[in-house]
Amino acid sequence: MSVAQPVARRRFALPPHLAQTAYRLFAAALICVVLAASSEAFLTTGNLLNVLRQTALLFLLASGLTLVILTAGLDLSVGSNVALSACLAASVIKASGYASLGFLTGIGCGALIGLVNGILVTALRIPSFIATYGMLWVLSGITYSYMGGETIHGFPPAFRQFGSGYLFGVPTPIYVMAVFLLLGSWFAQRTVWGQQVYAIGANPVAARLSGVPVKRRLVLVYTFSGAMAGLASLIILARINSAQGDIGDDLTLPAIAAVLIGGTSLFGGVGTVGGTLIGALILTLVLNGMNLLQINAAWQPLVTGVIVVLAVWIDTVTRRTTE
């Protein structure tokens, strides 16, 4: 512990990190300039709030994932976690009429799935990639058989406020995003536990030898990632006003992409929650721009792919030159 902490701190205080964030902010700003120049609709309050609201959802999923990836792990089950959490929460809200019970169910279910992931990775020593990949299938199976091809829809207006409502003219999910940005950054950078997460990712053996309770921290991180998936599932429910078995499809890969574009290394130990916010923002801006500029449907995945590869490549190059 006494050894690991200074190592992690020093790594984190190095200028390259600030430089990485600056590059990324610059990239996001550049995209904004290009979009503002090519579409009148882009630089309106309505559209910017709209982009941030969409960013919020992606960020919430990706923020929990960031901590997992910081430990050099991966959580491939976030999308199917969202699906099961959303479907269970939807049934509870429908049956009880209480939004609060739905919240408990959604976040509880998500956290429980994360806890199981954590146990699989630590106690059974299954590589996280495999454990959460298996979990992906298990959860889809449970969700599909539970839903049986049905759709649950129509939630109370009070619950829907959480996803589609406004507070002082700003969409609610943006506040949720702000809270978790501060909370996540504070945890990762300002707490001992957070620093231990970096230490585990940088070198698990060294971390263990210096007294970091590696297994407990890993379980914590996976549980947190699961809980965030549960929270995101509630925002999705509130936004689309319905739940069906395939609600989590196409969510995992964009979340991983946001983390990577945000500068967190898949090899662990490097990255920030704030970076992930910028990553989520860049991805959302690009999608928003493609819609506004009416880029042909066939080209859209290609553009997203190029941006992910480009972001990681720029990272490697700039890191090599600054270190």
Add this chain to the structure above:
Amino acid sequence: MKRIAASLTSLMALAASFGPAHADGETIAVFTKNQTNPYFQAVRVGAEASAKTLNAKVIQYVPTKPDSIPEQLSQVEDAIVKRPNAIVFIPVDYKALVPAVEKINAANIPVVNITDRIASGNLVAYVGADDYNIGLATARHLLNAIGHKGNVIILEGVKGTLTNTDRVRGFNDALKENPNVKLLAAQPANYQRLQALQVMENLIQSHPQIDGILAANDPMAVGALEALEGAGRKAAVIGINGSKEAVELIKSGKLLASGDFNGFIQGCLGTEIAVRHLRKEATPKEIILKPVVIEKSNYQAYETPVEQRQCPKLADMATQ
């Protein structure tokens, strides 16, 4: 050795087909694409309903990973080993599953193809409703409702799938008949509700006046409705699938219409043709169901849950 085995199996199949008259109790293997889309659930229920009235048995094969080509291929192999009397088949991909149909043909198991037409193979019959005509009919209904003028948006499904290509082609052909209607944008939302919501939120920003939205399936139509509601805007919206949720929204006046494929009827007819073929009765070679646009004047018939619906008479549908 292999050839002997092959001729033995075909001999056995021959023996089976000339064996004691098939009074009843035939096993029909039904292949659908996934557990998630209510359409395929309706197909399965229709197959069960038809089999029940004909005293036959149904075994369902559904890939655990939705629309998985390798999984359906291996499920076909499993089914051939278990030798059902006949197969009712929806390929997850109309080209990639051709080898599977060839294997079924080689094993001498009669196969009825429904919904998505397989590119080649020996079929007892094909039963389907084509995506193009449903897209065309549903889009025409919307363009008529908005008075053949105004601005519309198309929400596309998964790029590269046959269903999406055909439905969108139908939409576009309906638009061509209406020179006073302007297509503002055609953007992908991959058949997903959340993506449709977000794409529409983006498009609402750049288009102050949207009169109609043509969505290639119901979940995207519902996502678009949510986006409109969130922005305090109104537009006529149509979807495709005739899902339960769409019917409820048509009833409450929020959704204009939904094009219907009637998975239930396709399941019924496919299974009935398979059984009647086994019983050496004459069966139609092809049934193309007429596109039905569910809207406020005819939605009542669709409120009955599929589990309680009756299969139509094969003779009535064949002459349609």
